[in-house]
Amino acid sequence: GQQVMQIPQYQHVQEGEDFTTYCNSSTTLSNIQWYKQRPGGHPVFLIQLVKSGEVKKQKRLTFQFGEAKKNSSLHITATQTTDVGTYFCAGKDGGSQGNLIFGKGTKLSVKP
Amino acid sequence: GAGVSQSPRYKVAKRGQDVALRCDPISGHVSLFWYQQALGQGPEFLTYFQNEAQLDKSGLPSDRFFAERPEGSVSTLKIQRTQQEDSAVYLCASSRGTGSNEKLFFGSGTQLSVL
Structure with a gap:
């Protein structure tokens, strides 16, 4: 079945450093979504990418979707303590009924 | 409602006990999903409803x-x-x-502890 893998599992950074998490799917995806889960909270939608090679920005966050639509990345520039949390990618392959398959997430901690 | 509401927030059950977890989705939302999230893991798909129809239950771990x-x-x-x-x-x-x-709106979850 479809698998979505994320690396790294954990990332510890000093405030102001950059951070990147990578997501890879075993199958071609129709789209990919990114969610953020704060400690003790629930996943909250950040963004969706649909087109091959698509790049989207949200302030200090940059999201990319690979040309083959099998991988994606999230890059945060100049991390802040408010960026702390776990970032999940979630993909939907072209043949699935509608359920998103989530990666295991990258847990980001930011030292002030 | 304003968001997805789940109850109870916490549930402690003795092994062998039956439990029921409730989800009240955003009003008018057609699709509803259940996920299971173990500690330190990503959400794992359980089942999907479109209105009242259960279209996918492939993630349910057992009967x-x-x-x-x-x-x-x-x-x-x-x-x-x-x-x-x-x-x-x-x-x-x-x-x-x-x-x-479609983007998903999550509830706060029910934390189930089975002793």
Whole structure:
């Protein structure tokens, strides 16, 4: 079945450093979504990418979707303590009924 | 409602006990999903409803797990004869439509602890 893998599992950074998490799917995806889960909270939608090679920005966050639509990345520039949390990618392959398959997430901690 | 509401927030069950977890999606949302999230892991898909129809239950781990959404709004996830490995956070999510580009709105989850 479809698998979505994320690396790294954990990332510890000093405030102001950059951070990147990578997501890879075993199958071609129709789209990919990114969610953020704060400690003790629930996943909250950040963004969706649909087109091959698509790049989207949200302030200090940059999201990319690979040309083959099998991988994606999230890059945060100049991390802040408010960026702390776990970032999940979630993909939907072209043949699935509608359920998103989530990666295991990258847990980001930011030292002030 | 303003968001997806789940109850109870916490549930402690003795092994072998039956539990029922409730999800109240955003009003008018057609699609409803149940996910299981173990500690330190990503949400794992359990089942999907489109209105009252359960279109995908491929993620339910055993026949002890049962979900329903009889009137196309509130959903209940029932776990019979709970076991320790059922301990996890159970997340419910809803989306407005049925298309592949719909974003999910999650509830706060029910944390189930089976002793």
